[in-house]
Amino acid sequence: MSIQPIYLSIILPTYNDADALTHFLPQVLDFATTLQGQQQVLVIDDGSRDTTTDVVKQMMSSCPASIQLQLISLSRNFGKESALSAGLAHANGQYIAMLDADGQHPLSVLQQMLTMMEQQPQIDMVAGIQANRPHESKLAKTLKSGFYHFIQDTRRYEIRPNAGDFRLMNQKVLQALLSLPERQRFMKGLYAWVGFHTVYLPFTAEMREAGESKFNYASLFELALVGITSFSQKPLRLISRMGFVVSLLAILYGMYIVLETLLFGNDVAGWATVAAGIMFSAGIQLICIGVIGEYIGRLYEEVKQRPLYLIAENISSHQASEHKQNDIASETNSTDTPRKIMDASKATTP
Numbered sequence: 001m002s003i004q005p006i007y008l009s010i011i012l013p014t015y016n017d018a019d020a021l022t023h024f025l026p027q028v029l030d031f032a033t034t035l036q037g038q039q040q041v042l043v044i045d046d047g048s049r050d051t052t053t054d055v056v057k058q059m060m061s062s063c064p065a066s067i068q069l070q071l072i073s074l075s076r077n078f079g080k081e082s083a084l085s086a087g088l089a090h091a092n093g094q095y096i097a098m099l100d101a102d103g104q105h106p107l108s109v110l111q112q113m114l115t116m117m118e119q120q121p122q123i124d125m126v127a128g129i130q131a132n133r134p135h136e137s138k139l140a141k142t143l144k145s146g147f148y149h150f151i152q153d154t155r156r157y158e159i160r161p162n163a164g165d166f167r168l169m170n171q172k173v174l175q176a177l178l179s180l181p182e183r184q185r186f187m188k189g190l191y192a193w194v195g196f197h198t199v200y201l202p203f204t205a206e207m208r209e210a211g212e213s214k215f216n217y218a219s220l221f222e223l224a225l226v227g228i229t230s231f232s233q234k235p236l237r238l239i240s241r242m243g244f245v246v247s248l249l250a251i252l253y254g255m256y257i258v259l260e261t262l263l264f265g266n267d268v269a270g271w272a273t274v275a276a277g278i279m280f281s282a283g284i285q286l287i288c289i290g291v292i293g294e295y296i297g298r299l300y301e302e303v304k305q306r307p308l309y310l311i312a313e314n315i316s317s318h319q320a321s322e323h324k325q326n327d328i329a330s331e332t333n334s335t336d337t338p339r340k341i342m343d344a345s346k347a348t349t350p
């Protein structure tokens with residue numbers, strides 16, 4: 001049997017979103033059947049504890065032959081960034097799309113992205129920009145804009161606010177992303193870092209099909225920390241500047257004390273100032289150690305070289321042709337060590 005090349009790979013990371021997926025996956029499959037040729041729909045189950053795998057397996061039986069519906073179940077919840085990386089490592093299409101599995105990213109916009117890339121071959125990636133976010137609180141908006149402002153560490157590339165994971169890319173961008181071996185994957189930053197000709201397409205996110213957002217303030221804060229430590233050295237520079245300022249203040253204050261003693265004598269006053277000064281400098285030192293520790297902790301994560309994710313199960317509606325597809329992928333990517341790096345986990349695939 002000759003294997004047709006895949007035109008579009010759609011990656012859907014999902015975590016405990018079975019209800020939403022029940023509605024959205026059929027829509028994705030319908031959309032894929034409207035396209036010419038062979039398509040791949042990759043559901044990355046990020047360690048869901050609900051019926052996600054059953055939902056996908058059930059749909060495999062009725063999946064049209066022009067669609068390779070693939071379910072990759074990670075061995076536990078590794079987080080959306082890792083789930084996306086798993087999807088990218090297994091995407092074989094000419095174009096690769098990433099969509100949230102909860103139905104918030106409209107398929108009509110994906111169609112627009114495809115049309116743009118087909119008509120303008122110079123475009124390597126179309127990124128969705130969430131135009132208006134009516135459900136986001138003022139505090140969240142302020143924190144996010146502050147974060148993006150802070151993280152812009154260089155004029156060489158720009159991490160666009162509100163440009164998320166909803167995007168369509170070609171193989172060039174895919175290979176570039178796969179070539180990044182780091183474990184701390186702040187994807188929004190990596191898309192910008194790899195460069196290539198990117199255009200931005202504003203869109204309005206739909207309401208979730210079902211369920212609730214998995215990202216609360218704590219997880220967004222953690223993601224922001226990953227973003228800052230992997231894309232900016234500003235905190236390290238800030239603490240050295242803070243050190244200079246505090247030292248300068250200490251010298252000035254020391255001179256003031258000497259002068260005061262010479263002019264007015266010393267009546268051993270000012271213990272409160274000494275106590276406050278010690279606490280102030282101790283506090284600053286702890287903050288500085290914390291900042292450095294944050295970077296060292298992330299370095300530690302990197303040097304351990306653990307795989308980004310582990311795969312518990314990898315099944316496909318085209319199971320028979322699966323091996324051939326993978327062979328083709330590794331042939332066409334023979335220079336592609338990163339695919340192998342990221343795929344160290346494949347060894348665990350049964």
Ligand code: UDP
Nearest residue numbers: 013014015017046079080100101102213214
């Ligand atoms: N998701 C995931 N792993 C996680 C958290 C979320 O794969 O650890 C998936 C989730 O199922 C959804 C997408 O990532 O398809 C976006 O998550 P969510 O809707 O919770 O985020 P929001 O849209 O609120 O930013």
Ligand code: MG
Nearest residue numbers: 100102104213
């Ligand atoms: Mg969502």
